[in-house]
Amino acid sequence: MSAKAGLFSLDGELLCEAKFKTKKCDGVECTVSSLVELAKSLAEQANVDFSKVVAVGMGVPGVVNSEDGIVLRWTNFGWNDAPVAKLFSEFSGKPTYIANDANVAALGEAKFGATKKYQSSILLTIGTGIGGGIVFDGKLIEGFKSAGAELGHITIREGNDGLTCACGRKGCYEKYASATALIRQTRHAMVEDLDSALWQVADGKIENVDGRTAFIAARSGDETAKKVIDQFVGYLSEGIADFVNILRPEAIVLGGGIANEGETLFEPLRKAVDARTYIAMDIVPLKIVGAKLGSKAGIYGAFTIARDKIKE
Numbered sequence: 523m524s525a526k527a528g529l530f531s532l533d534g535e536l537l538c539e540a541k542f543k544t545k546k547c548d549g550v551e552c553t554v555s556s557l558v559e560l561a562k563s564l565a566e567q568a569n570v571d572f573s574k575v576v577a578v579g580m581g582v583p584g585v586v587n588s589e590d591g592i593v594l595r596w597t598n599f600g601w602n603d604a605p606v607a608k609l610f611s612e613f614s615g616k617p618t619y620i621a622n623d624a625n626v627a628a629l630g631e632a633k634f635g636a637t638k639k640y641q642s643s644i645l646l647t648i649g650t651g652i653g654g655g656i657v658f659d660g661k662l663i664e665g666f667k668s669a670g671a672e673l674g675h676i677t678i679r680e681g682n683d684g685l686t687c688a689c690g691r692k693g694c695y696e697k698y699a700s701a702t703a704l705i706r707q708t709r710h711a712m713v714e715d716l717d718s719a720l721w722q723v724a725d726g727k728i729e730n731v732d733g734r735t736a737f738i739a740a741r742s743g744d745e746t747a748k749k750v751i752d753q754f755v756g757y758l759s760e761g762i763a764d765f766v767n768i769l770r771p772e773a774i775v776l777g778g779g780i781a782n783e784g785e786t787l788f789e790p791l792r793k794a795v796d797a798r799t800y801i802a803m804d805i806v807p808l809k810i811v812g813a814k815l816g817s818k819a820g821i822y823g824a825f826t827i828a829r830d831k832i833k834e
């Protein structure tokens with residue numbers, strides 16, 4: 523398991539950060555105690571006495587109830603009802619607050635990153651699947667026991683021809699608009715068009731295709747690549763339009779490697795979303811932007827949940 527950690531001043535300045543590979547550990551107590559050791563070593567690196575640390579915030583994968591700090595389920599580690607926040611607090615002597623890692627990243631981006639000037643935003647992280655989080659009035663919208671905001675699992679394809687998702691449903695958003703989906707769509711287009719510039723970008727090998735391949739070929743003017751991007755933007759905008767119709771945030775932030783594609787992505791995406799939302803952007807504005815903090819969004823968000831809790 524890898525973990526990222528940051529030590530912040532109370533006014534939000536990142537003093538020191540580090541990335542760790544934690545050793546393989548049996549059970550929640552062992553994992554948490556190794557995380558406490560990591561926190562202590564980070565303070566040491568920053569030359570800050572650990573006794574001066576006021577509180578700890580953490581983003582944890584899985585179903586994480588941020589109210590009571592219990593990880594209800596994390597299948598990778600086989601955790602059920604694991605009292606992670608309580609254990610960390612016992613082992614470290616610090617008040618500890620946790621939330622789901624995708625939600626924490628959304629909060630970090632909302633407070634310190636791309637959307638810090640907006641009161642409401644939705645982060646969509648486009649990766650292997652689609653993760654993300656919803657922030658309104660500076661607070662996460664997580665649902666009952668923090669089990670909501672599973673943004674990748676709305677359906678955008680109806681009926682039995684939808685692709686089957688790991689969650690058991692057919693036609694889920696992330697089966698069409700994740701980076702994994704884009705790679706699949708790119709490969710499919712290459713097989714259909716052996717003359718496409720996509721082949722050059724991929725050095726003639728279909729296994730070299732990644733999330734950037736279609737964007738690079740589209741920028742060189744390749745028509746097949748442009749069609750791949752058009753189709754992908756269509757899928758991506760279907761989900762965004764749903765979130766906008768229900769919640770109407772001021773901004774949508776896209777995270778993941780795709781955020782670096784700039785206007786090749788964002789210009790058509792804004793048009794596609796505007797064409798699909800019930801209330802158009804000339805009536806109520808909507809920003810669609812790329813994330814800024816990258817993999818640091820999580821530590822900024824973890825800092826934010828801890829700071830906001832101790833302020834209460």
Ligand SMILES: [Zn+2]
Pocket residue numbers: 674675676687688689690691694
């Ligand atoms: Zn699903």
